[in-house]
Amino acid sequence: MINVVEREMMRDSVEAADAPAGAWDDTVVVVRVYNEGLVVGGVIAELVAAGLTVIAVDDASTDNSAEEIDKAGAFRVRHPINLGAGGALQTGFEAALLLTDAQYIACFDADGQHQLADLLGMIEKIREGYDVVMGSRFLEGDGATQMSWLRRVILRTAAKLLNRGAGTRLTDAHNGLRIVARHVAAAIRLNHAGMAYASELERHLTQPAYRITEYPVHILYTDYSKSKGQPLLNSVNILAEVAAHRVTAWGGK
Amino acid sequence: MIIQILLVPALVLAVVLSLRSRASLRGQARRKILAVLTVVCGVVAVLFPGTLQAVADFTGVTRGTDLLLYGLALVIIYLVGSTSVRFREQEARLVLLARQVALSDAALRSAELAARRSSSERPAGQAPVAGHGAVEQATPAR
Numbered sequence: 001m002i003n004v005v006e007r008e009m010m011r012d013s014v015e016a017a018d019a020p021a022g023a024w025d026d027t028v029v030v031v032r033v034y035n036e037g038l039v040v041g042g043v044i045a046e047l048v049a050a051g052l053t054v055i056a057v058d059d060a061s062t063d064n065s066a067e068e069i070d071k072a073g074a075f076r077v078r079h080p081i082n083l084g085a086g087g088a089l090q091t092g093f094e095a096a097l098l099l100t101d102a103q104y105i106a107c108f109d110a111d112g113q114h115q116l117a118d119l120l121g122m123i124e125k126i127r128e129g130y131d132v133v134m135g136s137r138f139l140e141g142d143g144a145t146q147m148s149w150l151r152r153v154i155l156r157t158a159a160k161l162l163n164r165g166a167g168t169r170l171t172d173a174h175n176g177l178r179i180v181a182r183h184v185a186a187a188i189r190l191n192h193a194g195m196a197y198a199s200e201l202e203r204h205l206t207q208p209a210y211r212i213t214e215y216p217v218h219i220l221y222t223d224y225s226k227s228k229g230q231p232l233l234n235s236v237n238i239l240a241e242v243a244a245h246r247v248t249a250w251g252g253k
Numbered sequence: 254m255i256i257q258i259l260l261v262p263a264l265v266l267a268v269v270l271s272l273r274s275r276a277s278l279r280g281q282a283r284r285k286i287l288a289v290l291t292v293v294c295g296v297v298a299v300l301f302p303g304t305l306q307a308v309a310d311f312t313g314v315t316r317g318t319d320l321l322l323y324g325l326a327l328v329i330i331y332l333v334g335s336t337s338v339r340f341r342e343q344e345a346r347l348v349l350l351a352r353q354v355a356l357s358d359a360a361l362r363s364a365e366l367a368a369r370r371s372s373s374e375r376p377a378g379q380a381p382v383a384g385h386g387a388v389e390q391a392t393p394a395r
Contacts, residue, residue, distance in 0.1 A: 057355075077359040081351050091352045098356060099363050191345060247272045248338060 027123050027179070028053045028102035030092030031074065032085060036110040037063040039224060043112050044072035050116055053102065055095050059088040075099070086197025090190040097186055106179040111224060114177045118217040122179045131184050131210040134170060134202075135177030135217035154235055170206065170214060174198040174238075177217050184210060196241040254313035260323060267327050271334025 029052050033040050040056070047054050054074035058066050060082040069076045077095045079088065089107060096105045104126055108114050118135060126133045137155070158173040176198075180188075184205065192200045206212060298305045298321075305317035314320045 075359070075363070077355050079351055079355050081347070083348050083351055087348045087352065091355055094352065094356055095359055098360060244272055244337070247269060248341075 024050065024052045024120070024123060026103040026127075027106055028055055028096045028100045028104075029106045029108050029119070030089065030096055031056045031108050031110050032059060032088040032092060033057065033061060033065050033069060033110045034059040034082065034085075034088070035061045035063045035065060037061070037065045037068050039112045040065055040110045041068035041072045043108075043110055044069060044074045046116055047108065047119075048073040050120070052119075053100060055092055055099070056110075057088040057092045057095070059083060059085075084197075086190040086192050086200070089197060089201070090188065093185045093188055097182065103182050104179055105182065105185045107176060109176045112222060113220050115218055115220065118177060118215070119179070122177070122215045122217075125213065125215050126179050126181065129211065130213050131181045132205045132212040133179045134172070134205070134212065134214050135175045136170065136172035136214040137175060137217065137219055138171045139214050139216040151232060154232060158235065170202065172214070173202065175217070175219075177219075178205070180205065192241060192245060196238045196245075199238065199242050200245075256312040256314050256320075256323070259312065260327075263327055264330065267331040268334055271331040272338055 029047055031040070031044060031047075031054055033056050036043075044054050044056060054072075056069040056074040056076050058069060058076055058078045060079045066076060066078065075095075077091060079091065083091070092107070093105060096102060104123060106119060106122065108119060114135075122133045122135065155173055178201075188201065188204055190197045190200055298317075302317070305320060309315070309317040309320040312320065314323070
């Protein structure tokens with residue numbers, strides 16, 4: 001109990017020092033966690049220290065992720081079984097809608113490859129009246145993000161190939177850093193399991209009814225995130241899953 | 254060769270139909286008809302081994318067994334496709350169930366926390382969003 005009190009005092013002082021009180025009150029950050037015990041504590045603590053509300057969806061982790069989440073000061077939603085990336089994100093959106101009255105809901109990766117500064121910039125961007133702000137690694141030419149040429153080629157091709165809902169063209173595909181307005185989140189229904197959810201989500205978010213824009217972000221490919229991240233070959237899985245879903249859903253509804 | 258004209262569309266059809274097979278009544282009925290037809294064909298092929306060869310000769314396949322092999326291949330392809338669809342539907346249901354469990358649990362803890370906070374002398378009137386940081390402090394790690 002003592003260190004609970006201590007922690008609270010610590011956080012209070014951090015908040016008081018760091019920001020005009022409640023500067024980011026209108027945003028809740030959804031962090032999907034699956035066996036990220038090594039780094040998730042630091043990532044969430046940084047968000048909380050900045051004054052953001054964090055909902056961490058623990059996707060049935062088998063390591064100490066749950067403790068780390070609790071220690072860092074996020075509200076934890078625990079899946080009884082592993083549901084995959086898309087499943088966890090959908091849970092995060094629904095939890096954010098159910099438990100908070102935040103105006104904006106952001107997605108942030110637990111493995112430390114996203115930058116807090118980018119997120120804050122995106123929040124300021126969406127406050128200008130957008131419905132959706134997507135992070136993009138390629139918005140300013142090739143951007144600051146370091147990645148192999150193969151990954152770059154695949155991502156850029158995917159961005160062009162993936163059938164967007166008419167109108168909007170994005171420069172990046174499968175970027176985990178995004179923020180949506182509340183009414184947009186309420187309309188999201190992710191069905192794809194695994195990583196193919198990102199194509200599904202992008203398809204939904206780029207429909208012409210939404211005001212969407214991109215924001216240049218800098219992804220840090222650390223050794224850790226690389227080891228946890230998707231192998232390039234997984235793009236084959238994603239493509240196959242998207243194709244199979246299209247055949248199944250095509251025509252009927 | 255007639256068999257080529259038959260096999261290529263059959264292959265495409267097997268993939269597409271299997272991915273589009275649903276647990277609908279119509280789909281179930283179709284599968285049952287297919288099962289009955291398979292049994293009938295099997296019985297005929299066993300009782301009159303010549304018929305298989307005759308059909309093979311007609312379609313331009315050398316042996317009756319080869320024709321059977323082609324048929325089997327198509328059936329397997331259809332099965333793989335429809336099974337994967339079935340699995341996906343099952344998985345989707347499971348996802349909904351698991352999410353419901355997770356959310357109701359979260360809602361419960363959130364409500365508990367709000368109750369605890371209002372009963373103790375904590376500063377009240379916090380917006381729910383701002384108040385969330387404290388939720389986990391009142392909830393022991395499980």
